[in-house]
Structure formats: structure tokens, C-alpha cells
Amino acid sequence: MKLGFTSTDEAFRDEIAGWLAEHLLGEFEHIRYRGGPGDEHAYFRERRAWEQAMAAGGWIGVGWPEDMGGRGYSLEQQVIFHEEYARAGGPGRVGHIGEGLVGPILITHGSRWQQQRFLPGILSGEELWCQGYSEPGAGSDLSNISTRAVYDAGKDNWSITGHKTWTSLAHEAEWCFVLARTDPASRGRHGLGFFLVEMQQRAITVRPIMQLTGTSEFNEVFLDQAICASEQLVGEPGQGWEIAMALLGFERGVSTLGQQMMFQNQLNQIITVARRNGATADSQIRQRLAQAHIGLKIMRYNAMRTLSGNMVDGSLNRAAMISKLYWSIWHRELGNLAMDVLGPEAEVAAAQPYELTPLQSLFLFTRADTIYGGTNQIQRNIIAERSLGLPREPRMTG
Amino acid sequence: MKLGFTSTDEAFRDEIAGWLAEHLLGEFEHIRYRGGPGDEHAYFRERRAWEQAMAAGGWIGVGWPEDMGGRGYSLEQQVIFHEEYARAGGPGRVGHIGEGLVGPILITHGSRWQQQRFLPGILSGEELWCQGYSEPGAGSDLSNISTRAVYDAGKDNWSITGHKTWTSLAHEAEWCFVLARTDPASRGRHGLGFFLVEMQQRAITVRPIMQLTGTSEFNEVFLDQAICASEQLVGEPGQGWEIAMALLGFERGVSTLGQQMMFQNQLNQIITVARRNGATADSQIRQRLAQAHIGLKIMRYNAMRTLSGNMVDGSLNRAAMISKLYWSIWHRELGNLAMDVLGPEAEVAAAQPYELTPLQSLFLFTRADTIYGGTNQIQRNIIAERSLGLPREPRMTG
Amino acid sequence: MDFSFSENQQIIAESAADYLAKVSGTAAVRAAMETPGGFDVATWQDISSEMCWQLTHIPEAHDGLGLGYVELCILLEQMGRNLLCAPFFSTVCLGVNALLLAGTDEQKHHLLKAVAQDGTRLAMACAGPGRHWGNEAVTVEYETTSSGVLLNGVYAHVIDGQTADYIVLAARRAGTRGNQGIGLFVVAADHAGIQREALPCMDQTRRQARISCTNLELDAEATMRNVGHAGPLLEQVLSLASIGMAAEQLGVAEKVLELTVDYIKERKQFGRPVGSFQALKHKAADMLLQAESARSAVYYAACIADEALRSGPLASELHESASIARAYCSDAAFVNAAEALQMHGGAGFTWDFDVHLYLKRAKASQHYFGDGAWHRERIARILLGETA
């Protein structure tokens, strides 16, 4: 066990920090700290341009192996990269699904053709991705997927029909990875396929979901015989579940440290408010601010442990198993704390008709943190069963 | 809705308060505030004598109908009775199971013979009762009772064999009511009988359970062909469950107000400590003391609602449904608060080898409040299913 | 001692529920909350002229119905359940209570009649900018002049301040602090020297305004009782208002539980209603515990409020019972609404489901007239005998 970074690492820190200082201004100045969760609808065009600026600087896929077009940076360097990016107020990445999920899964499970076709578009920031997992009838119970994929031997392609939901970026992304049932007779985790589907086709309709914030960054996606060429099926028919689970593993990778820097920025904002309005004199608020600080530090230590226990392959250790449950609860309480630090002021929005302040959005949006990507109830089931080996519930189906 | 009592009620208050002031001294002086939960092993002989002194004063069964030997007091008067008893530091009643549970159930479900045989012994304080519900394999799942009762037509009596546990007073009581299976083929709630069993027989062995406090007020009771005359079966064979449930209803009667006065005495002790050791300067402790006070007040209001909604018949309304869950959580936290108010002092026991202080016993003993009489998990199931009509869990058995 | 509703009280509750189901259903609330004023004028007219709810606890001597605070809380509970958008709370729990406790005979005669007959809307302004409420938070100052008094300063969060016809103003004699030097005044909202700015609110079902007084000149007519020593009166008004808001919060805590139970009975996952899973059942049970306990706290406090308004023997319990009700109900409403949203899964996160409206109301309510910690600290002072 050792803390701190080598001088080489620190040199690298100066490099990325320097690059960001040079580039994150001018046309991009006003999108600093914007576009994070709860704000993903903001400044989309500028953030897409920024994604390409990042690509030009060679800052996309820094953790990917070099033979895949990445820069093969060490874990420490990736950590530093994400830390500095968040520290500089780097805007919410519109390419994060491609870089963080699709890229890694294609690198580990994709065909040579798929790698050559899709990785460059991600690295250049020119092709954005969204994910087609959840369905109205398959929220917590992902294995209940009812979207169907039918193979047409004549055309050698798949025809996909179904209804996906909670898809962010769907109205902007060029591509979507879709979990669909290749075997109509199958149930549960069997008979699923993992498809790479082009969004620009008549057979696909995107409908934004209006959220409690009054904004929309999630969408419903309706597929009505959407076409997917057979070489765009990752792995074999029936392997979909395995691939989907491997992909979820990547969500807990180094990017979590960047997320934590974003959390740190939010906590700092709240502390600034507390200093301004005298909440720092309230011993209850002091306890809660300290609690938030403690929670965030430990979140970071948990992540460091996870990463040190070579997580790069996406395998889960105990510290990783709890990460979603941990951060979602912490973040939700942070949103609540923000309101309570503001006190009566918390009510006052930014503008009519219903434009919320960043802290109000934080409060409302973090209510979803404990829901999407597997509700906390599901998280606890998984932890109890996988990490503690407790018996499964009696299942009615699946 | 109206608060407060009539002048008649207040006159009654003076009467009982006066009687207690006159009698709760001399040989009884040192048992004031003793013998409550966690302390039931203390001064047993004196408390039995006190029970009989109470009887002599006509203070047992005050709420029973007059034709059953009670005094038929109004609800208000019973409330006042229990309040004054606790306020005066009246010792833990050794006859409470007889007066609070057996009496009422015999009045509503007992035969004339059973009423004539058993009510006088309760009213005179000469016959004490204990309860034989729980079994090692039937804790939360009371319907899993495996104790068997076999009828002997020749002798016209029942022979009962089984293993009961968590039976307080078993080593002192003359009588025990036992839930046993009259139909060996039955399962779950069916085929049970409710028996009144004499404790003084060779076929019954009592073994004390040593608790985390180092004391024993609960016992295991082993019945090996214990004999029970057929007229001592309450109701019919197969009615046991119905009777047992009706009896549980009485637990939530007026006596809860007396319990709350005991809680008040405990909270007062803790506040006294806080004043002495300066914990009142700790804003966290202040919040928790206030929380405890608020919780106790609301517990009282809940009870007042329950009683006003004529609970005398033991039927359950919503405020009554939550009462066990509510008070057990409150009381457990009170024990925890007591330790935290004491701080480092909390560790220091009364004497070697392992004599605990009252507040230490409170802390440890209240850990059981959320377990016995149906764990809080069970309480929540019952509330969710009965009060909210949520669907039952899929059951494997029963 | 009887702690159950009388038959009359039952009827009031049921008829209020029926009426509000008609005028304050989801569609009506969502329409009203989008309007500039934040409420539907016709509905308010109907409530004030047909139902006459604002008269509930006003004595008959002042054209009121002469009922009690319990009856008032029964109505407020129903309004909370339905998120009624209307200036009822501000008019009755703040305005009317201020008049009853601190109004001169003249003011009572004149204004209570107006409230009774024309549905005149009242509001009360007390706290300046910052996180506090109560006497210590009064920052607007008054100075005595030859003709009366002159008020200067800002009120930060005035409920329904923008749409009120008359406003009760709390101010302090220049240079005083805490409970000292407090005076109450009542003035027409369109009086010169009063600037009102409507504030956009996260909870669209209840509006607030920022009110500035610049050399606001008031004469004896506007001056309420005990000027310069009205601190205790203000504190009583705020405790009465707190009890009223606790009743609304009770309504919220109960309604979100009902919404949730209905939802989880229907919604299926893993081949069974999600409401059959222990995790959700147990949360629902805890929500019921919160709601039932909130109910007990509210109606006990309501009985005490009656005692206070009629100087009964238990009047001295007003602040304690108000703080008990508020400390408990503020948390109960928020915790239940938050759990409800979680138990609705993704659906609760959408604009179309009502849960978020209740979550926002619950959060906003936590911060009016002192948050939970503030009320617990007040209880601690009472408990430890630290207050006079």
C-alpha cells in the first residue's frame, strides 16, 4: 500500500492540466461545469464540438490499448486524467457511453470488423452512442426484455422491434446498443442478443421523457422493425446477457474518480453557500457537511481500492459491488443537504416559468440516482446474493 | 375531540394516588421503580406480596366488568390508574399476564367454569400466570408450533409434550397458557388448542435462559406429557389460533399508558444525567433528547387515539397496528441515548463480577424490544398486509 | 378525554375530500400552478363564498362559523392531500390568526368581516433574508414619527405575498434585538411604500414573494396590539401557523403513501407485483407509521391551539405542541414523499406522475417557520427549562 503519485505521473498531470487550461476557453469557456447529470440537455452542440477538440488533442480513449487506437495509459495516469478534467470543470462528455462502455466491450468482445468500424468514430468524437437496455416492463428486471430481433436469412440482417426507455442522448447519438431477444421462445437471461443499431432510420422514433425537473435528457426509443446488419451483432445470438453484464462492469472503472471530482465541485458550492448565509453556525448543518465530506473521501478510498485490485477487466470485487449503492445514497443526500443549507432560499428558482438553479436540479435529479442502473433494492439483492452468498428469493418467473 | 379529564376522574386520580402513597412504603419502599422489563428478576418475593396488597386494596382488574369481579372502571379511570401507578414508581406487576391477558381472554372466550376457577386467583394476586407461545422452531413464525396435545378419552384429559421458550415468570407462576397442536396432521394456524396448564407437575421442567445482561428473566419450558384436564381447554380444539390472536390484541390496551409512564421515568433519569455531566451542552445530544421527548409524546397521543377508538374489545385500528413497531424502536433508541449521554462513563458497571447499572440494563435489554412478541420484520409484514392490503409473500409452507 | 373525531368532524372531513376531489384534482392543480398568480381565482371565490372555509375558526361574533382549530386542521389536511393551490393558508393560518391574537377591535371588525364577506386575502410578512424565522429573524425596522410609524426593510419569503389584499407586517423598533421591540401592523397590500416581487418557486403549488418597505408610513389604524412588545404575540401566531402547516404535511404524508400502495399493487417485476416484495412492504409499513404518528401529533396540537385561542388551561402547551407537530410532520411528509418517489421507480421521476409535486411541497414546507432541527432545539430548551 502506498499513496501519492510518482514524479512521472505528476508530470503527466501538468500536461493534461496545461492542455485543458489552453483549450477550455473561448467558445468553450461558458460550458465549463455544464452538461453533467441533470444538465445533460445543456449546450449540446458546443459539447459535441468539445468532444472533437478532445479527440484532436488525443484525449479520448487514453486508457485503451495502443493497438486499438488508445494511448495505453497506466491506471495512475487515467486517474489523474479524470481528476484534472473534473477539476478544470470539463463539461459533461457527450461521448462517454462510446468511450466508457462501447469501446471497452468491443475491445474485449467485438469482432475485428466491429473494432475497425466503430472504435475510430468514438476516438474521433464523431460518432456518439446511446444505450438501449431498459424497457417499460423491464426496469429493475432487465432479464424481462421483450424487444425482439428476427433474423432475415435472405437479407442477412436482423429486424428489431420493441420499446426502450431511459435512453439518454437518444436524440443526438448516431448509434445505439440494443439488448433484444433473438430466440422468441426464450425467457430471462437466455436467448438475448447484443446489437449495434444505427439510429438514423425511419423505423426508429425517439420521444423525450419530461422529468420532474421540467427538462428532458432521457428518452423513449420505439423500434419498429429497425434494421441491423448481421455483422453488427456482438458475439453470438444468446450471448447478449453475458456481454451486457460485462459492459456494466466497466461502469465502475476509473471514470468513477472523475465523477467524484464532480461531486467535490458540488460539495464545494454548497459549502460556499453555507459560508454566505450563515448555515455554518448551525451545528446540525456542520455535522451534515462533515458527513458529506467524510462520505466523499471514503467513496474515493473505495474507488482506489477497487482500481488497485485490477478492475480494468471489469471484474467485480467487494468494494466495487457496493459502489453504485454507496454513491447514489451519498449523492441523493448531498442534494438534500444543498436544500437544507439554503433553507427558505432553497425554494427560489432561477427564473419563470420553471428554470431551476443548479442546486435545485441537483436535489431533484439525484432522486433518480438510487433508481436508474438498477434500483438500490436490486443493488442490495445482488450484493447479498453475489458477495454474501445469501439464498435467492423464490422466483415466480425468469 | 377533547383533552383533559372530568372532575370525577380527577377525584379518582387523587384516590389511587393517595392509596399508593399510603401503601407503597415500609416493606415495599425499596421495590419502587423495580421489577420492570430488564429487571423482572429483582425482588420477586416482595413483588408477589405487593400484588396481594394491591388485591386487598381492590386495585386488580379495575377494568374488568363487575360481574366478573372487576370494578368496571371507565376508560379514563383506567388510564389514570395506570398513569398514577407508574408515576408513583409502582413495581413491575408479577400478575400482569393474568390481569392483562388471561383474565380478558377468559372473560371473552372462557367457559363459566374457567371464569369461576381462574379469575378469583388473578384478582386475589394468589395465582400467577406465564405464557407458552414461542418455540425454538416457532419464533417469528408462531403458526409453526410443534408442541402436541393428545386427548385421553379414558382420563378425559390432554397430555401435552413440547418445548416452549422466552417464557418469563415460568419459574414462579402457578399457571401457564399453552398453544399446542390438537390435530397432529394439521399445519400452520389450523388444528391448534389453547390450554390452561398447571406448572406444578413433574412433567414440566423450567430452565432459565441467561441473557446478554447476565441475568435471567426468560425461561425455556419443557413439557413431557404434561397433564391438562379437558375443562382447561379454552374454546374448542382447533380454535387455538383465533384465541391466541384475540389475546395479542389485549396487549395493546390501556396498560400501554402505564408502560409509557415507565418510559417517562427512564427519560427523566437520562435528562438528570445529562444535566449532571454537561451533556446538555452538546447540541447533538440536545437534538436527541428532544427527539426522545417528541417520540414519547406522540406515542402517548397514538395510544389515546387507539383507546378512544374503542379498543377495549381488542380489535386493531391503524394507530394500534403500529404501536409495537413504534414503541420498540423508540425504546431501543432511548437505551442507546442513555449510553451516549453518559459517554465514557457508560462503560462503568455497578459492581463486579457483572452487575450492571439500570441504564446499562436499559441499553442491553431494549435490544430485545424489537425482537420478542413478533420481530419488527414481522410487525412490518403484518402492517403492510393487514393495514395496507399489500400482497403476501409467496409462502413455501404453512 | 376523547381523542377521536366527532360525527360532525367526520362529515367535515368527508365533504372536504369530496369537494377537493372536484376542484383540486391533478389536472386542476397542474393548471393552477402554471398561472401567474399560482391559483385559480374562481376556485378561491367558490371556497370563500360558497364553502366559507376561511371562516371555520373565526368566532361568530365576527361573522365566523365559530368552530375549532381541529375543524380547521381537518380542512388543511385535505388541502395538503390535494395540493390545493389557493391563498387559504396565508389568509387563515397567518392573517386571521394574527388578527384574532393581535388585532384591535377595529381591525377585527373591519378585516374579519372583509375576509368573511368578500373572500379578502391576507398574508403575513415577518422574516428578513437568511435561514431563520420568529422574532430573532425580524429585520424590518420601524421608527415612531409624529403621525405614526415609518417602516424600512425587506421581507424575504412571504407566502402568497404577491396576491394578498392585506398584509400583516412584523417589524422591530430600530436598534432592538431578539424578542424585544417587536410591533405588528396590518396594511393594504397596494399601499404606497410597499414593493412586491413574485419569486419563481420550485414548489409551484405555493408561491412566495419578496416584499420591500421603503419609508412605509403607517398610522394608528394600521398598528396592532402591544406595539413594541408584540414578540410573544408573533410567536403565538407562528406556532398556530406551524400547527396548520403540520396538518397540510400530514395530508401529504398520507396521500403519497396511498399513491405508492396503489402503484406497487399494480406494477409487476420478476413476475409478481413489486408490492409483494418485503423491501417495499416494509418501507410502506414505515410510511404508515410516520403518517399515523403525524396524525396524532397534529390533532393533539390542534386541540391545544383551541385552548390557546380560548385561553384554556392547556394554553401554555402551545409552543411545545406546535414544535412537536412540526418537527415530526416536516420529516414525515418529506421522508414519505421521498420514499414514494423511490418506490415508483423510473415513473416517479417523470413530470407526468404526481409524486414529484408532493416531494417539492414537502421540501418547501420543511423550511417555513423553522426546520426540524430548529423545533427540536426549541423542545430541548423547554425540556431543560431553559426558557422563561
Place this chain on the structure above:
Amino acid sequence: MDFSFSENQQIIAESAADYLAKVSGTAAVRAAMETPGGFDVATWQDISSEMCWQLTHIPEAHDGLGLGYVELCILLEQMGRNLLCAPFFSTVCLGVNALLLAGTDEQKHHLLKAVAQDGTRLAMACAGPGRHWGNEAVTVEYETTSSGVLLNGVYAHVIDGQTADYIVLAARRAGTRGNQGIGLFVVAADHAGIQREALPCMDQTRRQARISCTNLELDAEATMRNVGHAGPLLEQVLSLASIGMAAEQLGVAEKVLELTVDYIKERKQFGRPVGSFQALKHKAADMLLQAESARSAVYYAACIADEALRSGPLASELHESASIARAYCSDAAFVNAAEALQMHGGAGFTWDFDVHLYLKRAKASQHYFGDGAWHRERIARILLGETA
């Protein structure tokens, strides 16, 4: 940056677990805790002369093993898991740390050697009666005399004070307050002027004593560094001790989870293992979250402790990381032990099951060296830049 155990550290953990399973199983613990001294002398002899655990982080220059605080915490975690009854914590986390930070070369040479070679037992006495710890809680006063110093006063809760051979005493120059005027002294426990009273404890696996000093005369030899200005040194020792206790608490938090998981896999109700019920599964998952997070907090703090002992670049994080670890682990150990007892049902309430032993240790540990709220308030001061 590498935040995983090295192979050596893995081996230390495993061998410690094996060893303690032998010498500190349930039976051994229950036997030791009934003894007057509270520990088994032979076991202590074996630990100190055979295992030499007390030497873990003592530099080689002082006959120590020269390992780090991480290795020490690995041992402490295992001791917590096994509720080891032994004066290890007092000797190493208090005594040795005090010597390392505040001892004169003479004292280090003399006493560390004694600890190394004869298993000499150390303790530290600092806080007087009351609820506090740290400098502000030092009530014993010293006055300078011609021959040295004279100590008078009482130490309320001295861990293993009754059985220690040498005791480090914290005292303040008569008349000083807070961080001012603190001096540290080390003295043989049987010194005239020291009265020791063993206190019966709720947690029988860790003993404390009350120690009174009556005109206790000490010379220069007994006086430790920076006398009169040793406040910062004392605070550092207490932070190091806090980290050590956090490691024990981590062990408790993990062990009770294991006991519980084993129990609920076996115990059947309603015809299925109770561990298959969601309510219990979810509580177990929360317990794991607590234990894993406690682990992260402890070992990060342990790394910082090394920095502090070696004046590394991150040494200034000592107090913050110690308070983070303690604030989290104190609650984690108690909450997990409390949940464990609940999940054991009636069985957990019996003397025969071990859960209550862990519950008592967890509760006792919450109150040593500042409770959770105290550490959070310290964090708040650091966070808001209110401390120098």
C-alpha cells in the same frame, strides 16, 4: 498509488487470523474476560515474546521490526475480529506511540527496549472525569518544584490502567486551559502517589481503571518532550490511537456480518432460510457496505499514520484522516453489531451467542477518544478552515 495489500501484508493478516483463532476463540475470550485482570497472562507472554506483535511499527533502531502502521492495523483488525483480551492496544497504540512521538532518547531507549524484550505493558492516562477527550479534557495539574514536578488530580477512564507496568500521564500547568500548558510524563505504575482503581466494565473484553495522583513527585527522567507545550504531541498520539481503534472496529464490523450471514443461512422460518427474505438480505448488504467502507477509511488513515510517524509529505492529514476513520468506523461497528443482534432474533439476546460481546465492544469503542459527533465537528472545523 497502490491501495491493495502487498503479499507480505496478506501473509501477516492470514497468520494473525490463524494464530488468534487458536489463542482467542470464543472459549478463550469468555475465560479471559472473567479473570480479574481481564486477560490471559500466558497469551500476552506468547504474543509479546513469540509473535512480537508489539514491535510491529517500532523502528529497528529500538529493537522493533520497523514495519508500518498498515501492518499494525492489519493486526488490530484481526484482534477486533477476535475480541482479543490483552493490553495490546494500550501498550502499542497509546504507550509506544507516545514514546515514539514525545519520548526523550533516554525514555525511548529504556522503555521501548523493555517493551521489546520483557513484554512490558504500557498505558496512557489523559482525560479527567466527564464526556470529553483530548487536550481540553486534561484536568490533572502539575506544578514545577525544585526537584521536578508535582501532579495532582484524577484520570477517569484509563484503558488497561490497572495492569500496566508504566503509564504515560498527561497533565497541564496549573491554571492553563485547552491546548495550553500540556505536559507528558512517563512513570512506573507502582510509583508512590499513584492510586489505581479497576472499574467493572460493561464490555468485559476491555478494562479501564480510575487513576488518582496525589502529590505525585516526578523528576526530569519522567518528563517527556516539550513539557508545557506538548498539546500538539498529545493530539497526535490520540489521533494515532484513534486510527488503531478504528482498525479494531473494522474487525468488529466485519466479524458480526460473518456471524450473521452464517446464522441466517441456517436458521429457517416460514419454511425457508431467513436469509432468503429480502428484509434481512438488504440489511446484510448494508452491513457489507459499512464494513467495506470502514476498511477503506482505516487503511487510508493507516497510510497517513506512517506519513505522520515519518514526517512524510501527507503528515498534515493525520487528524483529518483519523477523524474520518473514527467517525465512520465507530458507527459502522455499532450499527453492524446492533443489526447482527436483531438478525439473530431471540438467540442474539442470549449470553451463549457471541453477538452481545461484539455489541458491547462496539458501544464501548464509540466513547473512547471522542464519539462520532465529536470527530465530525472536528472535520467541520478543518473543512471550514476554522483551525490553525
